[in-house]
Amino acid sequence: MVNIGDVARAAGVSRSTASYALSGKRAISTEVRDRVDEAVKALGYIPNAGARALATSQTMVLGLLAQFLEDEFAPAMLQYILGVTDTARELGYDILLVTEADGAHALRRITDSRMVDGVVLLNVAEHDVRLPALREAPQPGALIGLPADCAGLDVFDLDFPEAGRMMVDHLHALGHRELVLISQPEHVVTRGGAYVWRLRDAALEQAQKRGIVLHAVFGESRQPAVGRDVNAVLDAHPSATGLLVHNEAVAAALPSILHERGLSVPTDLSVVGRYSDEFAKTFSLPFSSIESAPDRLGRMAVRQLVRRIGLPAGREEPYVVRFISPELVDRGSTAPPR
Amino acid sequence: MVNIGDVARAAGVSRSTASYALSGKRAISTEVRDRVDEAVKALGYIPNAGARALATSQTMVLGLLAQFLEDEFAPAMLQYILGVTDTARELGYDILLVTEADGAHALRRITDSRMVDGVVLLNVAEHDVRLPALREAPQPGALIGLPADCAGLDVFDLDFPEAGRMMVDHLHALGHRELVLISQPEHVVTRGGAYVWRLRDAALEQAQKRGIVLHAVFGESRQPAVGRDVNAVLDAHPSATGLLVHNEAVAAALPSILHERGLSVPTDLSVVGRYSDEFAKTFSLPFSSIESAPDRLGRMAVRQLVRRIGLPAGREEPYVVRFISPELVDRGSTAPPR
DNA sequence: CTGAAAGCGCTTACAG
């Protein structure tokens, strides 16, 4: 393969001059620059990434730590991944995708071996086992998802409590007085998925404040359990007129379930979900929902990460914890109760 | 950061001895090996990946070229990605995920810069623009999806023609005599998505052979077009008793659509899809379907790629084109027509 | 404005 020595020889200059001509890091006569550019083009020269990384201590690669857990909804993860990869590329970075079950181990592997300049952690749990590894790592990281302790970390997440309040208020304003909230499975909470109870607790509090009834239950995440479970919940609360769905699998299953029960939306039941518009379009979900904006979150996380990577050592800027404000996208699935 | 020189000094040996002790590539006295191992542990030494790549010409990274096209169904892609990443990690490789729109350009970038030891191409089109770049690349590649010309490539795909025949035969055997096949959008075909017409043509031929009617149409891929389109198709063929769905977006939308039309499956209509069991579970799809086994395809492609990477130069083995046999997963959505 | 040289952190023939 052609290397920078070949380019230098073809252009009749030294290797350092060829290198500087390419990087533009020092003044070069236009004549020499043209000769080098020509040689590069003629030889089809592309710098060796490993050699460059070794010389500069920069890989121009970001690690993306995703985890596909049995009880969470994989397709929702994909949108975060795309937001991250797209933004990374715009900023000149490639993405090393890591999906190992042992996230802490994987994080150490890619950071200690200097494969990446920084990492993005997806789906961060309250006491995420990857965080100690990240804090020890020589590279910075950005989180999507709110852990208990954000010290020394850049964190991005949806404002889940506000989302919970918004769902309740929307139906309350329409006149509903008894609601059901189906959240993610309870083991997601047990495992540390704080977003579940952050939305749930806020919704319960808001319902109390408004003086209305909210039955908050945990749903399932896979068929056939999802269907059975939702039916049981609806059976248990026949007088509820509004359904809040913080559970993608339930949202995806709901059209079939309501069909089987002979229920029409919003005539018989008002429904509000919490998922992205992209998700709604892809899966033909006809329910109004709180936009979760995964692409925006991915974008923000990468921007901040790259910004921090570029900071000179010793000139750290303050760390940020930033919440996206929820927005309700109306798809006509809510109406006053009859 | 600690390097192999630090390890060597701590163990009281030369750097080469430390290196050999770690790699096991030459005999080492147990005493020295123990001292080196101890030093590694004490110092928390992890080899620098870039330096190793430079010295060995091996990055232990595979490129994964995915593309998320507006008119195709992104979540289905995720399962291929997971099959590939899991298998890669089992074999000691990390994954560089590339999702750029200009796949050929991206492929050149990561191969010419020696960021990867090989690449997996997802969603390969008939005359895929990435193939010329791959053939020129110094690293091998494996394809998921069948191109027109497989020469010099390892190719893996579902046997789509057999899948088409199987769908037709299944309903024919139950007594159906008029069927509708909804494929992917026509522009997927235009763009070179050969799997669409491979299944479609085989289904049409098989229908003719069986002496039954098959209306083959192209569907849409996004709401609200999907819903309108399926309704129009069903309106146009009121006497059809069986529906073949080779279109994930249509499959996902179908429960709602049938509900609105007041149609029950399989009483009023028999339905057979073509998607993975994982997909059916995730989206609560109640239709029998031809398993597309994305995880198996991803696994096979990576295995073959790693095998080829390991081959000594000049000892190339014959290239393979391998098809997975379709299997029908019965979910009770078919019955004799009434 | 340009070049010769050192160095990044590994691996691996070459010698002993």
Added chain:
DNA sequence: CTGAAAGCGCTTACAG
């Protein structure tokens, strides 16, 4: 069984 040295392909002070 072990060590000194060269080399992988870059970048970047140091000199001029």
